[in-house]
Amino acid sequence: MSTSPIPDPIQAGLAAGWLVTDASTLDSDRRFDADVAIIGSGAGGGVTAEVLALAGLKVLLIEEGPLKSSRDFKMREAEAYPALYQESAARKTRDKAITILQGRSVGGSTTVNWTSSFRTPATTLAYWQERFGLHDYGAAALAPWFATMEARLRIGDWQGAPNENNDLLRRGAARLGIASAAVPRNVNGCWNLGYCGMGCPTNAKQSMLVTTIPSALAHGARLLTRTRAERLHFKGDRVDSLGCVALDAAGLAPTGRTITVRARHYVVAGGAINSPALLLRSGAPDPHRLLGKRTFLHPVVLSAAVYGQRVDGYAGAPQTIYSDHFLHGAVDGPIGYKLEVPPIHPLLFATTLAGFGRPHAALMQQFPHTQAIIALLRDGFHEDAPGGTVRLRDDGSPLLDYPITDFVWDGARRALLSMAEIQFAAGARTVYPVHEMAGGYASWTAAKRAIETLPMQPLLARVVSAHVMGGCPMSDDVGLGVTSSAGRYHGIGNLSVHDGSLFPTSIGANPQLSIYAVTCRLASALAEALTGKPAPAVVAT
Amino acid sequence: MNARRRFLKTGIAGALLLATAGAAWRLARPSAPAGTAALDDGARQVLAAIVPVILAGVLRPGTADVAAAVERTAVAVAGLPLDTQQEIRDLFALLTLAPARRLLAGVPGGWSKARPEDVAAFLQSWRLHRVKLLRSAYQALHDLVAGPWYAHESSWTAIGYPGPLKELS
Numbered sequence: 001m002s003t004s005p006i007p008d009p010i011q012a013g014l015a016a017g018w019l020v021t022d023a024s025t026l027d028s029d030r031r032f033d034a035d036v037a038i039i040g041s042g043a044g045g046g047v048t049a050e051v052l053a054l055a056g057l058k059v060l061l062i063e064e065g066p067l068k069s070s071r072d073f074k075m076r077e078a079e080a081y082p083a084l085y086q087e088s089a090a091r092k093t094r095d096k097a098i099t100i101l102q103g104r105s106v107g108g109s110t111t112v113n114w115t116s117s118f119r120t121p122a123t124t125l126a127y128w129q130e131r132f133g134l135h136d137y138g139a140a141a142l143a144p145w146f147a148t149m150e151a152r153l154r155i156g157d158w159q160g161a162p163n164e165n166n167d168l169l170r171r172g173a174a175r176l177g178i179a180s181a182a183v184p185r186n187v188n189g190c191w192n193l194g195y196c197g198m199g200c201p202t203n204a205k206q207s208m209l210v211t212t213i214p215s216a217l218a219h220g221a222r223l224l225t226r227t228r229a230e231r232l233h234f235k236g237d238r239v240d241s242l243g244c245v246a247l248d249a250a251g252l253a254p255t256g257r258t259i260t261v262r263a264r265h266y267v268v269a270g271g272a273i274n275s276p277a278l279l280l281r282s283g284a285p286d287p288h289r290l291l292g293k294r295t296f297l298h299p300v301v302l303s304a305a306v307y308g309q310r311v312d313g314y315a316g317a318p319q320t321i322y323s324d325h326f327l328h329g330a331v332d333g334p335i336g337y338k339l340e341v342p343p344i345h346p347l348l349f350a351t352t353l354a355g356f357g358r359p360h361a362a363l364m365q366q367f368p369h370t371q372a373i374i375a376l377l378r379d380g381f382h383e384d385a386p387g388g389t390v391r392l393r394d395d396g397s398p399l400l401d402y403p404i405t406d407f408v409w410d411g412a413r414r415a416l417l418s419m420a421e422i423q424f425a426a427g428a429r430t431v432y433p434v435h436e437m438a439g440g441y442a443s444w445t446a447a448k449r450a451i452e453t454l455p456m457q458p459l460l461a462r463v464v465s466a467h468v469m470g471g472c473p474m475s476d477d478v479g480l481g482v483t484s485s486a487g488r489y490h491g492i493g494n495l496s497v498h499d500g501s502l503f504p505t506s507i508g509a510n511p512q513l514s515i516y517a518v519t520c521r522l523a524s525a526l527a528e529a530l531t532g533k534p535a536p537a538v539v540a541t
Numbered sequence: 542m543n544a545r546r547r548f549l550k551t552g553i554a555g556a557l558l559l560a561t562a563g564a565a566w567r568l569a570r571p572s573a574p575a576g577t578a579a580l581d582d583g584a585r586q587v588l589a590a591i592v593p594v595i596l597a598g599v600l601r602p603g604t605a606d607v608a609a610a611v612e613r614t615a616v617a618v619a620g621l622p623l624d625t626q627q628e629i630r631d632l633f634a635l636l637t638l639a640p641a642r643r644l645l646a647g648v649p650g651g652w653s654k655a656r657p658e659d660v661a662a663f664l665q666s667w668r669l670h671r672v673k674l675l676r677s678a679y680q681a682l683h684d685l686v687a688g689p690w691y692a693h694e695s696s697w698t699a700i701g702y703p704g705p706l707k708e709l710s
Contacts, residue, residue, distance in 0.1 A: 075705030078692035082620035096677035350691035361598030459676035
């Protein structure tokens with residue numbers, strides 16, 4: 001029973017009669033018909049569902065995870081990670097060298113992300129135009145779509161002061177002459193609690209869960225939860241039906257009940273990794289063997305530091321300061337990186353810290369005094385950063401093989417150096433590059449000497465990711481992409497992809513706003529094609 | 542160089558053993574239906590030896606904290622995808638096989654009698670092992686023990702974490 005004083009819009013909607021079916025409760029096989037079936041309810045699926053529902057189309061939204069809402073969001077990692085993330089927030093690449101944070105509940109990763117909302121960098125768009133022929137993807141052409149989604153999701157500069165965790169990045173960078181700036185966030189009435197990663201308990205974060213999906217449901221869309229899209233069945237050059245399986249209440253095992261979906265059009269929006277995996281399982285046409293390849297992660301390396309003062313990295317908006325200083329080199333030169341900070345919570349901190357026993361315990365004792373910086377490496381712009389490949393396990397579940405190249409490791413080492421230098425400039429007493437063979441260093445000189453010789457190898461340097469992109473790349477040249485610049489799957493008449501898997505490189509910034517803007521445009525064009533009428537305007541409610 | 546160290550240096554053999562032992566163990570055992578306890582008694586015995594070493598300096602004397610930590614790990618494993626749960630069971634199955642325990646982990650006698658210094662040497666050697674697979678096995682043990690321990694409210698005071706806002710949690 002909820003004790004939260006916060007009104008819960010999801011519970012109110014359910015009480016008002018939204019069409020929501022939790023497939024774990026089904027006691028017989030079911031069939032649903034719709035104009036459009038959307039697989040996945042994250043950034044791409046959520047935006048698409050609203051646009052199509054507002055256009056008067058009968059929308060069916062299919063989500064593998066559960067429907068959770070503010071009354072469930074208790075800011076506790078032990079509950080939040082199994083409930084709201086793919087693989088309990090411990091999804092790994094094939095060799096287990098990279099841990100991937102990806103959402104799995106209604107709202108997808110938008111329910112658990114840290115709210116950072118950047119437009120796609122102009123350098124990234126220029127590269128797409130030049131290398132993938134995406135001529136419609138200029139900054140000017142996309143500007144109105146960014147503006148639309150910024151207004152829809154209340155994206156703006158954060159007015160509050162950064163917490164100490166973020167401000168140390170700002171101060172350290174400033175002392176070195178490195179520019180930093182404030183992170184735009186998608187929040188409305190944020191309480192500045194710091195638990196965005198466990199689901200917003202106050203509904204301030206303008207995730208899909210509290211914006212586009214309620215809007216779609218209020219316009220008659222139907223939502224299936226605990227429903228895993230298993231296979232698209234093709235007939236000629238069209239999708240004929242979609243086969244789904246119901247999952248148990250824990251979301252781990254199929255119950256044996258199946259759900260068959262028939263629709264005029266199908267939109268795959270399961271996110272990178274899961275979208276290409278569904279298409280691979282389904283045997284979607286892939287004459288140039290592109291499907292699942294070029295999957296990008298913005299591989300992240302981390303640097304922790306202990307300060308004399310309290311940092312309290314768990315408290316306050318998690319990401320409010322960033323620096324793009326190290327992205328300013330040529331986009332296809334040595335790999336660049338974006339600097340941000342992560343929120344510091346006990347489980348993620350304890351697992352991320354290297355070592356065990358008394359040294360680990362001693363660092364845990366410094367929890368309130370610890371600050372961390374992360375470097376997000378911009379993969380996909382150089383032949384030596386080609387990303388990873390999504391494959392299928394024997395049971396059909398996806399597995400990302402992402403070998404980290406020497407080119408990427410070179411950036412990881414430079415990033416560890418940059419972060420340590422900034423932390424000392426900000427007054428750190430001790431800096432701990434997150435690497436199994438690193439110690440704590442009391443001076444920049446000592447840290448520099450150590451980092452320069454640390455072996456950069458998988459499962460020695462800690463590498464994580466919270467941004468999965470690519471695998472269903474866009475290009476109107478069928479030799480370069482499996483989807484068109486309009487998001488249509490090449491060779492299939494009634495199939496689209498609307499999520500971050502479309503991106504032919506990584507974004508070079510937190511990708512949520514890129515997904516919102518691109519899929520809003522794609523969904524609007526799709527709505528016009530399916531209805532023969534102008535697309536509806538998307539406005540904040 | 543003692544026997545344990547010598548064997549740990551023969552990394553390729555170790556990796557092959559780890560890769561195949563799980564599969565062999567699965568063939569040799571009747572398949573457990575899905576939804577049964579994520580970790581069996583053998584796995585819990587290994588954990589009971591590993592937990593006090595990973596969480597040294599944190600646990601109170603006695604067996605209660607060890608038992609609590611093992612249980613928290615078991616609960617965390619039960620929330621992982623079924624395929625991952627099987628991988629973890631395979632790892633523990635390997636570690637409970639006497640030859641593997643002795644030769645690959647370098648722990649003589651049973652896990653219940655393992656000396657903390659032998660367990661620490663085992664963890665440290667896998668942590669930095671030149672075979673990637675053994676490093677990943679170490680990290681799995683590290684994360685599965687340390688994560689659930691610190692996620693629990695009873696661990697927060699010790700690290701100065703006040704926990705989330707009471708009114709909303």
